[in-house]
Amino acid sequence: MEIPKALMMVFPLFWFLFSTISSTLPTQANTFPPCNETEKHALLRFKHAFYDPRNRLSSWSAHEDCCEWNGVRCHNITGRVIELHLGNPCISNFEISCQEFALGGKVCPALLQLEFLNYLELSYNDFGGAPIPSFLGSIRSLTFLDLYDASFGGLIPPQLGNLSNLHYLFLGGSDYSSNSEKEPPSLYVENLHWISHLSSLEDLFMFQVDLHKEVHWVELTSMLSSLSMLFLFDCKLDNMSPSLKYVNFTSLTFLYVVWNRFIHEIPNWLFNLNTSLLYLNLWGNPMIGQIPECLGQLKHLESLLLDFNSFDGPIPSSLGNLSSLSFLDLSRNRLNGTLPSSPWLLPNLVYLEIRNNSLVDMSSTSLIFKVKPNWVPPFQLEYLYMSSCHLGPDFPTWIRTQTSLLYLDISNSGIIGLAPTWLWKWASRLNELIDLSNNQISGNLSGVWLNNTMVHLNSNFFIGLLPALSSNVIVLNMANNSLSGLISQFLCQKLNGTSKLETLDLSNNDLSGQLPQCWNSWSSLTHLNLGNNNLSGKIPDSLSSVFSLEALHLRNNGFSGSILSSFRNCTSLGLLDLSDNQLLGNIPDWIGELTALIALSLRSNKFIGEIPLQICQLSSLIVLDLADNDLSGFIPKCLNNFSLMAAIRTPDGLFTALQYSNYEMESLMLMTVGRELEYKGILKYVRMIDLSSNNLSGSIPTELSQLAGLRFLNLSRNHLRGLILEKIGRMTSLLYYLLISP
Numbered sequence: 001m002e003i004p005k006a007l008m009m010v011f012p013l014f015w016f017l018f019s020t021i022s023s024t025l026p027t028q029a030n031t032f033p034p035c036n037e038t039e040k041h042a043l044l045r046f047k048h049a050f051y052d053p054r055n056r057l058s059s060w061s062a063h064e065d066c067c068e069w070n071g072v073r074c075h076n077i078t079g080r081v082i083e084l085h086l087g088n089p090c091i092s093n094f095e096i097s098c099q100e101f102a103l104g105g106k107v108c109p110a111l112l113q114l115e116f117l118n119y120l121e122l123s124y125n126d127f128g129g130a131p132i133p134s135f136l137g138s139i140r141s142l143t144f145l146d147l148y149d150a151s152f153g154g155l156i157p158p159q160l161g162n163l164s165n166l167h168y169l170f171l172g173g174s175d176y177s178s179n180s181e182k183e184p185p186s187l188y189v190e191n192l193h194w195i196s197h198l199s200s201l202e203d204l205f206m207f208q209v210d211l212h213k214e215v216h217w218v219e220l221t222s223m224l225s226s227l228s229m230l231f232l233f234d235c236k237l238d239n240m241s242p243s244l245k246y247v248n249f250t251s252l253t254f255l256y257v258v259w260n261r262f263i264h265e266i267p268n269w270l271f272n273l274n275t276s277l278l279y280l281n282l283w284g285n286p287m288i289g290q291i292p293e294c295l296g297q298l299k300h301l302e303s304l305l306l307d308f309n310s311f312d313g314p315i316p317s318s319l320g321n322l323s324s325l326s327f328l329d330l331s332r333n334r335l336n337g338t339l340p341s342s343p344w345l346l347p348n349l350v351y352l353e354i355r356n357n358s359l360v361d362m363s364s365t366s367l368i369f370k371v372k373p374n375w376v377p378p379f380q381l382e383y384l385y386m387s388s389c390h391l392g393p394d395f396p397t398w399i400r401t402q403t404s405l406l407y408l409d410i411s412n413s414g415i416i417g418l419a420p421t422w423l424w425k426w427a428s429r430l431n432e433l434i435d436l437s438n439n440q441i442s443g444n445l446s447g448v449w450l451n452n453t454m455v456h457l458n459s460n461f462f463i464g465l466l467p468a469l470s471s472n473v474i475v476l477n478m479a480n481n482s483l484s485g486l487i488s489q490f491l492c493q494k495l496n497g498t499s500k501l502e503t504l505d506l507s508n509n510d511l512s513g514q515l516p517q518c519w520n521s522w523s524s525l526t527h528l529n530l531g532n533n534n535l536s537g538k539i540p541d542s543l544s545s546v547f548s549l550e551a552l553h554l555r556n557n558g559f560s561g562s563i564l565s566s567f568r569n570c571t572s573l574g575l576l577d578l579s580d581n582q583l584l585g586n587i588p589d590w591i592g593e594l595t596a597l598i599a600l601s602l603r604s605n606k607f608i609g610e611i612p613l614q615i616c617q618l619s620s621l622i623v624l625d626l627a628d629n630d631l632s633g634f635i636p637k638c639l640n641n642f643s644l645m646a647a648i649r650t651p652d653g654l655f656t657a658l659q660y661s662n663y664e665m666e667s668l669m670l671m672t673v674g675r676e677l678e679y680k681g682i683l684k685y686v687r688m689i690d691l692s693s694n695n696l697s698g699s700i701p702t703e704l705s706q707l708a709g710l711r712f713l714n715l716s717r718n719h720l721r722g723l724i725l726e727k728i729g730r731m732t733s734l735l736y737y738l739l740i741s742p
Contacts, residue, residue, distance in 0.1 A: 042111070045110040046111060107127070158190075172187050208234045212261075257281070257285070271294040277300065283306070291306065291313070297318075318342070388413065390413060405429075411435045411436065412437070430452050437459050438459045447465075466489070470495070483509040499521055504527070506529065519546050522546060525549060529553035534557065545566075559583060568594070575599045583602070587631075609632065609633070616638035622686060635698065647708070665680055690713075692717050712737070
């Protein structure tokens with residue numbers, strides 16, 4: 001669901017606000033009276049109720065002044081405790097290892113003795129699904145309460161409504177970085193009547209709090225006349241009170257209500273917020289209907305995000321009235337028609353994304369962009385995403401005027417013909433992304449130098465030699481063109497520094513020659529695709545020195561020789577596709593050491609000998625394709641060790657090796673239903689064993705029937721004998737199987 005994009009857009013703003021709030025709070029002075037003894041003993045009882053695996057509270061000693069303790073702040077005149085900053089300090093990279101820094105255990109009622117406490121932060125800790133203590137509602141002095149992502153669960157105590165001095169409230173959240181199959185604890189409310197009593201509240205942040213039982217949440221939150229920021233992410237809301245005419249959000253500047261269940265039009269009351277609203281985010285709800293012209297009444301808007309909804313019809317021309325708008329995202333809807341000229345007159349626009357607006361037929365683009373060839377926009381964009389908008393047939397020359405651009409995506413936009421001569425020198429100044437993929441752009445790339453972090457030129461008509469690279473390039477996709485020349489000229493080029501390249505896709509071109517011994521220069525590579533070229537010779541031993549490889553595609557070339565034993569060092573390899581080559585010899589026993597393998601295709605080579613029993617150690621395999629070789633012997637009975645093929649459901653977090661370049665998915669060509677098909681975005685759902693067209697003998701192992709998640713099974717064109725699997729009826733996921741020769 002691309003949640004990471006939403007987090008990228010929203011959380012920098014949230015943490016900016018958070019740091020602004022923190023900077024206005026009282027800070028510790030160099031000298032102040034010693035802390036109150038009663039409060040010291042209360043804090044020690046509070047500490048003893050915690051589980052603290054990294055001794056974060058080691059400074060909390062009865063022999064020390066509690067105002068000097070880590071996370072404690074006292075008033076610089078009275079010495080009374082006013083703030084507790086006990087959030088997990090290890091949050092900047094959202095790493096799983098940060099869990100060991102989390103406090104746990106119990107939140108002790110001794111806090112009630114801190115009668116001047118106004119700031120309590122317990123975010124990013126782990127309280128194991130325990131309910132939020134109701135006694136927190138009795139700490140009437142609180143102005144700031146942050147329990148975000150602290151693994152509280154259950155009913156939010158309505159006693160929090162007693163905190164009439166509270167300005168900032170942060171609740172909910174779960175750890176997106178965790179690969180745990182265990183469901184994170186969730187918070188919920190029976191109603192939100194208590195929220196209307198928080199008369200001083202300025203910021204309300206709820207992340208994945210179940211609010212679906214409260215149908216009048218708009219009316220209740222709008223009673224908070226001081227509310228400036230309302231953030232409700234994935235709160236299972238299904239009603240935004242679309243018929244309501246008026247609300248009392250007199251101070252609201254930030255409205256983020258995203259990833260909920262609003263299957264209705266934008267509500268009318270929203271257009272009355274024309275004096276205060278600066279940021280509006282209704283991302284991923286999915287709302288329907290047309291984007292109303294009334295939206296232009298929100299004349300102070302600086303950021304408007306309506307992406308990932310189901311809006312249809314034209315883009316309203318009234319957007320041109322939003323002269324302060326700097327951030328506009330209307331992507332991934334069903335908008336159609338000609339793009340109005342008004343958004344292009346917005347002088348402060350920095351980010352524009354309107355890609356992927358189509359009719360139900362996703363292959364047809366329905367937004368058409370028409371400007372004169374000499375048009376000069378009044379704005380200077382930094383981000384331009386117009387994928388699947390009709391910009392062609394000519395290359396849009398107005399883009400050349402955008403000298404501040406960092407990200408450019410005009411993929412699948414109907415551009416035909418020769419790339420302009422100025423393009424590559426101009427594009428070299430784009431620090432981040434250039435995506436021209438899925439057009440019909442032609443031109444010779446010999447002598448071109450690429451300097452962007454991410455380069456997508458795939459699926460065009462480019463010819464010539466491969467371009468030179470800057471060491472800054474991280475992703476390079478030039479698949480599906482007509483590029484030629486020796487692969488060694490590209491791989492052995494001299495770089496202006498240590499290469500950062502992680503993803504390289506040169507598949508489906510006319511590249512030739514042997515793979516050179518220059519792989520030490522590409523040590524950052526994780527995904528390499530050289531499939532469907534004219535490469536030949538042996539696979540060099542030095543390729544295995546790229547220890548970080550997670551996916552390797554060499555299919556449909558002319559490689560010969562055996563699989564080198566040095567590949568056993570590539571322990572991160574999740575996908576290995578060597579199909580349709582001239583490789584020979586035995587499948588090595590050490591293949592079982594590559595325990596990260598998810599997909600293995602050795603199809604259509606000249607492998608001989610038996611299938612090694614060690615292959616059964618690859619418990620994470622979802623694709624095993626050894627078809628069309630000269631393998632002999634028995635089918636190993638231990639194939640039932642493929643645990644992901646035995647399971648009906650498996651968590652998506654297990655397939656990170658199939659993911660690259662901003663959440664694009666790896667692909668494989670597989671023979672599944674009698675013909676060869678490409679599996680790309682759905683590869684992680686495939687469960688397949690193909691051992692057909694070999695010289696295997698013996699009976700079909702009954703253990704195969706234990707693979708309940710298997711979808712495709714082909715054992716045909718062998719010399720198998722005996723009964724067809726008696727228990728095949730247990731394989732309830734099986735879509736296609738062929739056990740004997742047709």
